Amino acid sequence: MDEMTRLRELRADAPVPDRAGLAPGRERLTDAIAGNGGRRTLALRLRPMLRDWRVTSLGAVVAVTAAALVITQVVGTSTPAPSAPATVVGDLDLSSPAAALNRAAGHLERQEVPPEPRADQWIYIREVDGWQEQQWEELPEKVRKKTPMTYSPDRWVPYDDKAAENDASDTDYRTARESYRIAAALPEDPEALLARLREVFPTGSGPDGAPEAKDEHSFRALAVLLESYPIPPDALARIYRAMATVGGVKVTDHLIRDASGREVIAVTRKYDESDSRREILIDPVDYSYAGNRDVVTRTHTIPWDSGAPETVQKRGEVLIDIARTHAAVVDAKGQKP
Template structure:
């Protein structure tokens, strides 16, 4: 990458919030595991969202789903449910995700934003003391606003890697084939795992699909195809009861069956009324003690099975005409 291209990257990320410890922790944990020769416990999301660029303060804004699909109003209040949406009996992933896809597909068409418009999002992040170095323990949930340009040619030139612009994602979702196998094939090309990836194919597919579920804006037919493809990923599980996200809202939790050595599981949270992406969380699967090599003044951090390691929730999403504008 040339100096000019690196300057473009910095300018593109200029609107992103300063990297806080909740955003940087997964990258740090991944590095620690690599240094100690351990297999990664988390999935695809760590591959591109928590990178060295994030550590430098260039954190990409979290992408979202359109207001019409999310059921999130401009004032942050919940909108009307999707047509025929009902409280599901949570259980078999294929049945549940299939019914969700059928419902989402009936949603109204979402027009593509104009090339000069911006994507606005209000997000809350929470952690449970993943950074004990500063001695303040679990942090209070933090809410912040984010803006991302819908169409930016600098991130549509084939050199942006996994960090596609919202326009690229929208058009990719609109062009997905109907069959789940075809969807997964295209998704693997759009979000390649890399030759040195130690993840299983299922983990790579799960992670790539969850990134697409966060896309903003999201055409309903594209979201339905993503759900149907997700239902075919081996090991996908749905928690048999609704959970609470960091904002206190009910959510359906979708995760991937973890191996016996995994410390935690990355879960997708969706709204049980609208069936749209609502956030994410990392759940500790087994008791362990997290140490910090080379940091003598940092105490070890014990974790218990069931602890929530990190979590985030989308409060509001909208298309606006300029950076800094709110709906």
């Protein structure tokens, strides 16, 4: 099922839009970015943004408007200047993925594993996404007036969501409880762990294109799981050790600044069929998941089928920049820690 069809079938009682609600506006741009990778590449890249499948009808409203705005708002964003250009930053060793991620894993393995959240608790997430916020702010006033929804960086999801667990329409979506238990049960062996995640978050084939290659599939599966909260620290340690073994994975040799202005570690891998890379961001202090970015790796021109002027994407431009600034288990929807 394509993303726009899914949007038309969304429930009327869906919650306040998170980045999934505004993600369809990126479709036109990312379709062009995908290039010869085809619609399958696009679908795979959008899936992490659609983790909360209960998107509001706002997504359908902004899709056309956001497509028109995206050229001027996303293209043209520059890469933040490196804050510490060195392979060793304080206690961090950023000389290789293995050095950085194994150090993170060692730290996490020493942490106490907290109890699993109760079935009646909620997961609170706050994320900075300047692109999404700007898209909402620049929607025409008449469009805003037609929807009761507003943009918010805060979202709450129930830890135990049986209705969502029984919905199989999105093979990448897992509830917080499902993700926690998947992570907790992952094997120690990196190869076995990656094989398990490729089963949990499958690739596909058919009219939308060929399946992902093994390493790209592994990195996407890791990225999808890492967006979940909470993940037990010992499980996160195993995930990081496995990530270091994925072909094509690199670590930026200096801390970068995320969308919120924090300095973070960037673990990267170039998309196989595109001129951009995915970056998984990690907090350099407690090694928690800190967000993700998509960054252009080669200056290139994007043609538009509609006859609009071609768009030039320059190497280093940031297409997606999402920073997770808070994540916590709370007792009620609307509660903040």
